[in-house]
Amino acid sequence: MDANGKSIALAALRNDTLRNAAVGVALAVGVVGVAAPGMFTGMAGFLAERGVHPHAPNLALIAAAPPAVRIHLTAAVTSLIIGIALMARVKGTNLHKVLGWTWVAAMGVTAVSSLFIRQLNHGHFSFIHLLSGWAIVGLPGAVYAIKRGNVRGHRRAMTAMFVGGLLIAGLFALIPGRLLWTVFLG
DSSP: OOHHHHHHHHHHHHHHHHHHHHHHHHHHHHHHHHHOHHHHHHHHHHHHHTTOOOOSOOHHHHHTSOHHHHHHHHHHHHHHHHHHHHHHSOTTSHHHHHHHHHHHHHHHHHHHHHTTOOGGGTTSOOTTHHHHHHHHHHHHHHHHHHHTTOHHHHHHHHHHIIIIIIIIHHHHTTSTTSHHHHHHTO
């Protein structure tokens, strides 16, 4: 087997491990849900006591948001969906490369558009904009790494941007008072 075949086999093994972990988590949640159903129904009461009322998404709020917010949200959701697909699939294939370039473009739009969203800090940048700067600098660095054959550096940079720039920043988007909080929970 050549080096490329070996790296594809190792990537497939990592993907199997990732899938197995996801199945394990889903089974654990299912077991807890069956074994302790009151835990989930009790959560609704717990949230309601704190003024949190989950509801169907109010998409009219997104439609009424400024263009920068709508562009940012569209690019972030696109990045999230493509990123999940990239994490779950074999690396190094032509599909990975096409999706990867699309992800880089969507993440770039996500990062740059966030620079125009400053309503929460009275027109100034906030600490979350550091993630935008990190993505703006990190995306070209990660592409440069893979072009130079540095697979490990590329993987680490892209995974870090996916986790930090999408998942962690996405959690900040659900802080009370922010648009996504209001769309889903407020």
